[in-house]
Amino acid sequence: MKAIVVYGSKRNNSTSKAAIEQILKGAKEAGYDEVVEYDINKIDLKGCRNCGACKKTDGFCVINDDLKDYFDELTSADAIIISSPNYMSNVIGPMITFMNRHYCLRDAERNIKLQKKVKLISVYSQGAPAEMPNYEANYDWFTNCFIGMGMENAGKIVMRGQMPEEGAEIFVKAYELGKNL
Numbered sequence: 001m002k003a004i005v006v007y008g009s010k011r012n013n014s015t016s017k018a019a020i021e022q023i024l025k026g027a028k029e030a031g032y033d034e035v036v037e038y039d040i041n042k043i044d045l046k047g048c049r050n051c052g053a054c055k056k057t058d059g060f061c062v063i064n065d066d067l068k069d070y071f072d073e074l075t076s077a078d079a080i081i082i083s084s085p086n087y088m089s090n091v092i093g094p095m096i097t098f099m100n101r102h103y104c105l106r107d108a109e110r111n112i113k114l115q116k117k118v119k120l121i122s123v124y125s126q127g128a129p130a131e132m133p134n135y136e137a138n139y140d141w142f143t144n145c146f147i148g149m150g151m152e153n154a155g156k157i158v159m160r161g162q163m164p165e166e167g168a169e170i171f172v173k174a175y176e177l178g179k180n181l
């Protein structure tokens, strides 16, 4: 089985990357033997132009950048893990650009183009240690944009504050989500 991972953080000691490590550990145990990784800060990523080309054919986005390869991979993926640090209460700009490009996953009649449901785990990381209602609303809005394009919600991890200790509850939750993919 194949999983796609989209990394949003630029940091080495990233809490979202640490959570993803646990998700992948669980997923590998569950039979995922292929992981395709994209670093949103390194790939060639352009914004949706609203050109309408994706509404005229069964194909995906016509923009010639690294998402061409991503959409190819998505058609045969079983799961996707998306992640973003919180900048100014919301997901980072490049992740919103990435999300917007999923507009091409529905045709003009609003039918979903993906042949199978891809399971989606969303990982968010913030500096604030507490649960902040406005952040949660923003995170859920972001996740739901992907669900609206035909993916299946397989869970959310929010990393709050400093890097947790090894074996912390949030890491166990991340591992379990991966195992249940």
Ligand SMILES: Cc1cc2nc3c(=O)[nH]c(=O)nc-3n(C[C@H](O)[C@H](O)[C@H](O)COP(=O)(O)O)c2cc1C
Residues within 6 Å of the ligand: 009, 010, 011, 013, 014, 015, 016, 017, 084, 085, 086, 087, 088, 089, 090, 125, 126, 127, 128, 161
């Ligand atoms: C420009 C900028 C804006 C940020 N805004 C917020 C914020 O509004 N709320 C918050 O809790 N943390 C905020 N942070 C902190 C990051 O979300 C935090 O460092 C997080 O752990 C980064 O994710 P990572 O550990 O996966 O790299 C901000 C950080 C930066 C650089």
